[in-house]
Amino acid sequence: MASVRQPRTLLPILFALFFFLQSVVAANSHQHKHRSKLETIEERSNILKKRATIAVTGITGSVYPRLEIRTLANNADQWNLYLLGMQRFQAVDQSDPLSYYQIAGIHGRPYVPWNGVQGVNQGGMCPHVSNLFWTWHRPYLALFEQVWYSHVQEVVNSFPASQQSRWATAASTIRIPYWDWAMAPPSGQSDVPTLIRDKTVSVTTPSGQQTIDNPLYQYTFHPVSNDLGGFPYNTWPTTLRRPVDSNAALTRSNNNDFASIMDSNRISLRDRVYNLFVTTAQFVQVSTEATGEGTGNPSSHDSFEGIHDSIHVISGGESGGHMYYLDYSAFDPVFWLHHCNVDRQMAIWQVLQPDTYVVSGIQTQNNWQWSAGQVKNAYTPLKPFTKDVNGNYFTSMDIKSTSVLGYVYPETGSGSSQSSVRSAVNSLYGPGSSSSKRSISGRSDEFDGRPIRSGDYEYLLNINAHKYSLNGSYTISAFLGNVSSNSTGWATSPNLVGSNGVLAMWGSMGNASAVEIEGCIPLTTSLQGKVATGELESMQPYHVSKYLKTHLTWTVVGPGGVVVPPDQVPGLHISVSSCPVEPAVAHDEFPTWIGTPQVMANVTVGKPAGAPYTPPSSTVVPYYPGSPNSPYYPTSTMSAPWYNPSNPAAEPGYCVVDQTVVYVDQHGNYLYEEKNS
Structure with missing residues (x-):
């Protein structure tokens, strides 16, 4: 650790800052080798x-x-x-x-x-x-x-x-x-x-x-x-x-x-x-x-x-x-x-x-x-x-x-x-904050939400998917109500709750099972809007479950605006979960989620891609987009790791740093120091 003696004049501080800023401890006590200039x-x-x-x-x-x-x-x-x-x-x-x-x-x-x-x-x-x-x-x-x-x-x-x-x-x-x-x-x-x-x-x-x-x-x-x-x-x-x-x-x-x-x-x-x-x-x-x-x-x-x-x-x-x-x-x-x-x-x-x-x-x-x-x-x-x-x-x-x-x-x-x-997060993003009020007109996307009340629940639409299920990026969107099978207008539909985009590479359909991802579309604000308009009796799980089973739908839109049936998207699983939440006690505090969200299996059962998700137990499979004729496909040199894949320290450039940063004011006077290791 860098040390600074009294009196703390500018010169010792500069020495501390420039000569003791970093002490490098190479992994396994080996010497860290620098590239030649x-x-x-x-x-x-x-x-x-x-x-x-x-x-x-x-x-x-x-x-x-x-x-x-x-x-x-x-x-x-x-x-x-x-x-x-x-x-x-x-x-x-x-x-x-x-x-x-x-x-x-x-x-x-x-x-x-x-x-x-x-x-x-x-x-x-x-x-x-x-x-x-x-x-x-x-x-x-x-x-x-x-x-x-x-x-x-x-x-x-x-x-x-x-x-x-x-x-x-x-x-x-x-x-x-x-x-x-x-x-x-x-x-x-x-x-x-x-x-x-x-x-x-x-x-x-x-x-x-x-x-x-x-x-x-x-x-x-x-x-x-x-x-x-x-x-x-x-x-x-x-x-x-x-x-x-x-x-x-x-x-x-x-x-x-x-x-x-x-x-x-x-x-x-x-x-x-x-x-x-x-x-x-x-x-x-x-x-x-x-x-x-x-x-x-x-x-x-x-x-x-x-x-x-x-x-x-x-x-x-x-x-x-x-x-x-x-x-x-x-x-x-x-x-x-x-x-x-x-x-x-x-x-x-x-x-x-x-x-x-x-x-x-x-x-x-x-x-x-x-x-x-x-x-x-x-x-x-x-x-x-x-x-x-x-x-x-x-x-x-x-x-x-x-x-x-x-x-x-x-x-x-x-x-x-x-x-x-x-406090800043609550002001910028808290539901129902005064910075973003909207009128209620029956459209889910026009209700801004309200502050959490005692006894409330948080509702989430959970998405488990494969990154490369389609030939490029794609979007999963949730609706409270029907949506046209035509892709035109789906993104701004009055019934839209929200969308989860999946960013992929161009022409990236390949070994889709290799890359598992998760996403989420919150349902709570839209459901609060339905309560406000009288379409939903309350935010309690019994009423919400019944409402969602009837009204919750989703669609998948891939490259070119092609609508893909959700049950034809490899690896896609949609579920809904709920979690009790208690309100914040002050503006500089957050609401508290009680426990972890629990899946409401009855909401999605029987719907396209609504089957329960079970995490795979097999080890990860390397993903190589394209066919053997593609420039992406591994050659004999590319397919084998160029160093021990299970040991991060074996990679050239790997370096464990024991770093002490000494902070000084504009006059060079010592303020404080932090150790980062």
Whole structure:
């Protein structure tokens, strides 16, 4: 542990900060071997140096909050810099490793090395459906923010000298924003801000006021590449959301459709987020939708990854927009706003549950750097993100705190506590909160819910499914009442309760049994609405069970908007559960779920895919999408693990860190220190 002697002057603090920041204890007492430095590439700016090994630092210096996109837009100068920085970032030549194109390409396609990480499989680098899903994204977002900020600094320096002080002040505290799709939007506005949907935007440039293409509306490929796969993705010149004609080389986004479907699902999404904050669970349960033997995740029914999938699927749409498929999603600018919000949700959850974190778990599917079946833990290198130019990778332990990467969130900043976070969560997402009241007109999606009362129950529609049951992503939607067998209008039906999206890879039908996932659609708010209109006698299980058996239906919509009978979707199981819940005693407390939700088997019995779910007892089967003729299929080298799959410490780059962080004020005076191991 780092020690600081009295008197605590600036010099000892600096020594403590720089020389005792990390003491590395190699697993099994072996020496940690660093890669040799590779040849330095030309320096682009004094803000960010491009090296053969790229160090992810985030924005260095002081720590400032990432703000909700609508809040950031209220600061005209910072909003202006954010947009101009994004414009410059997206314009960088696609051959540059720090281009928008290549950084987005880390997540999925074009399946090429980045930062020296060579592939062992064909696939993107993001470890979806695993214990590292969330932590991997934190340094990924920090890399994006770091490179974007270098362009913001260039923008500041491009203004006349007489104006630079103004813009430098605005830039000094700016961070990338998040889009909180679960909070109530301002009155009369859509859940999807026009800031994301407007095709053009007015900005202040060094040459004066100009109208430019909105860099949040789409990314323009320059050029579009065959590395993106087959038609239409190798022909579409821009990213698209819910494309109008997916079979055309030239088509357009339908952002109005995107907005209306998000509006129809917002209350359901809000309830899912709120329930995850309210219920007590382990980190792995709330962070990943993966379930099954070896994943570390016992049955929990919902997760931030599961909710995250739904935003992807709604944004991209069944017509195959880029967000609809894991491979292409990071090219759409909305990806970064969305993932920043997921990172924020987990940061909030960490304040509420500080004593649980990443546990060992298997990788459920192949990606670029790992193979299905390999075990990873909190000290696994989060490739390809190195924390220095010597090739030392971040681990999940390195990034438990967002402040090490230069940012916090409004709920998790200085002075935050569990009490203040609970109060903020209740205000933003609590059912019936004053921020999002709606009128009752008999439509389930127009009732905002009410505060929990003594004797109430929580009702959930639970989804167990296979990630790759269909030939791509798909959506399971629940209704209280009938819905047309035609896919048109299902997403905004008056009877819609909510939807659970399943994010998959393009053309990913394969060994569907390998990747088990869970999801959830809360029923409580819609049922409260039925009580309010007199359609349901009470919220007690006897009345609810009888009502649901008659009125609860669900549908599955796959790629191309094809409606698939639920009982023809391999691995799909739908159930309903209930749990007694007691109200909170104060605004800074949560309601209390009594026990665990119990399945109401009589509600779904005899309905399509309504048979009880039984967890498989067999070990996980590696998932290889496609046929033996597919480029995804394993070769003799790819099919065998490149190191002992059951021993995380055998992976090159694995490193156990015993870290002490010493905090000082702006004058270098000692404040406190934290040990992280």
